[in-house]
Amino acid sequence: MTYCVAMRLEEGLVFVSDSRTNAGVDHIAIFRKLHRFGVRGERIIVLQTAGNLATSQAVITRLQHQIQSNAERNLHNVSTLFEAAEIVGECMAHEIQHVTGLAQSNEYDFSSSILIGGQIKGEPPELYSIYPQGNFIAATMDTPYFQIGESKYGKPILDRALNYHTPLDKALRCALISFDSTIRSNVSVGTPLDLIVYRANQFNLPEGRRLYDTDPYFSMIRQQWSDGLRSTMTNLPQPPDDYWR
Amino acid sequence: MTYCVAMRLEEGLVFVSDSRTNAGVDHIAIFRKLHRFGVRGERIIVLQTAGNLATSQAVITRLQHQIQSNAERNLHNVSTLFEAAEIVGECMAHEIQHVTGLAQSNEYDFSSSILIGGQIKGEPPELYSIYPQGNFIAATMDTPYFQIGESKYGKPILDRALNYHTPLDKALRCALISFDSTIRSNVSVGTPLDLIVYRANQFNLPEGRRLYDTDPYFSMIRQQWSDGLRSTMTNLPQPPDDYWR
Numbered sequence: 479m480t481y482c483v484a485m486r487l488e489e490g491l492v493f494v495s496d497s498r499t500n501a502g503v504d505h506i507a508i509f510r511k512l513h514r515f516g517v518r519g520e521r522i523i524v525l526q527t528a529g530n531l532a533t534s535q536a537v538i539t540r541l542q543h544q545i546q547s548n549a550e551r552n553l554h555n556v557s558t559l560f561e562a563a564e565i566v567g568e569c570m571a572h573e574i575q576h577v578t579g580l581a582q583s584n585e586y587d588f589s590s591s592i593l594i595g596g597q598i599k600g601e602p603p604e605l606y607s608i609y610p611q612g613n614f615i616a617a618t619m620d621t622p623y624f625q626i627g628e629s630k631y632g633k634p635i636l637d638r639a640l641n642y643h644t645p646l647d648k649a650l651r652c653a654l655i656s657f658d659s660t661i662r663s664n665v666s667v668g669t670p671l672d673l674i675v676y677r678a679n680q681f682n683l684p685e686g687r688r689l690y691d692t693d694p695y696f697s698m699i700r701q702q703w704s705d706g707l708r709s710t711m712t713n714l715p716q717p718p719d720d721y722w723r
Numbered sequence: 724m725t726y727c728v729a730m731r732l733e734e735g736l737v738f739v740s741d742s743r744t745n746a747g748v749d750h751i752a753i754f755r756k757l758h759r760f761g762v763r764g765e766r767i768i769v770l771q772t773a774g775n776l777a778t779s780q781a782v783i784t785r786l787q788h789q790i791q792s793n794a795e796r797n798l799h800n801v802s803t804l805f806e807a808a809e810i811v812g813e814c815m816a817h818e819i820q821h822v823t824g825l826a827q828s829n830e831y832d833f834s835s836s837i838l839i840g841g842q843i844k845g846e847p848p849e850l851y852s853i854y855p856q857g858n859f860i861a862a863t864m865d866t867p868y869f870q871i872g873e874s875k876y877g878k879p880i881l882d883r884a885l886n887y888h889t890p891l892d893k894a895l896r897c898a899l900i901s902f903d904s905t906i907r908s909n910v911s912v913g914t915p916l917d918l919i920v921y922r923a924n925q926f927n928l929p930e931g932r933r934l935y936d937t938d939p940y941f942s943m944i945r946q947q948w949s950d951g952l953r954s955t956m957t958n959l960p961q962p963p964d965d966y967w968r
Contacts, residue, residue, distance in 0.1 A: 630875030630876050631875050631876070634879075634907060635952070650966065651962065662879060684968055687965065699960065710952065715947075717896065721932050723930055
């Protein structure tokens, strides 16, 4: 499976993806699911993929080819992130139709989901969640984050600790804890994690970072979080006697 | 949907169920999913159900009728919990076959899952998770809890804070927090909650308790938990500078 989170906050954007893929439990591999596009000083666009790996990779490759061949509409020349999401949605819907046709069967699931976030000069930062059908929804102040893949384990901490005004550094910690919860409860999500944090209006192209299990900071906050939960749990008052009758 | 947790621990058994059912988002209702059987001084058997409500109710009713009619094998005369699980599994598998035959279609999902736990005099406390096919698995010291229904949101806290040696009162707090996490992130799981805590070798028939949103203890620990998480999150150290490049 996969787990990806993207956040669109007052201060900017946060993207974190895992890197585990599995075709059955005996075919585990590491593939990057976080992909960065952009032109320094002018635009940054980050894509995260979940679902069928062949479909996801084909979509990313076709988007890169569009840029290289200077296609009329590509991620490096559209003037809004909405248009960028349209291009990605169309590319994915066509790819899924294409392989479904090749297979001549509805037996297989070729679908993927994609998150696309970024900023193009003259526009505010934006974030979209693109469905396999090619349509998409935008993150808002009410709903500042999107998840794709194995999203349920890590959702409670986001719902509790994150809102539009959360500072970027705290949002990143929140995302990493959401991944920790998911990784502990589901073997189909695993390290290394890929992350990019983008501060609004910088128009830099942050390289981002790959976090392995051995990363000292990630290990430290995982341990502190675990200790904090245990001590919070231990300090909750005892149930009243009449709970036991 | 539904969320039910059952735990088989060194000190005894803990059962907590929500009570929300939905047939689409515009057909929400409250139905009890936790059912107690037993004979004071001799046996206690608790069932929790998830899945198709008609199937779940039919199974519970048939099990009650078996007892009332003093059937050759029923929950009040079998000598092991393993046999009780067999009766329940057979009853459920037959019920699902029956309604699937009536509908003459595989289009509908009539399946349910059931947790059955308890203790019969002369035996240790036991807990089984019964599949729609009628077969079942037993909880062990390695895996002391089972969940059915909407289980993912509330699993991380159980995986972190619960083991076979956890005292009953702490296990109950842990279960309630697991429900809090689920209820906050998924509208298909809702209060009131039904709970039963059984201390091993007591052979009493605890009435259990129904917890509404307004329950003072439940409200208090939900608030304390939320505050504890937020403060643990806030106290995590800042990410290193090179996370931002």
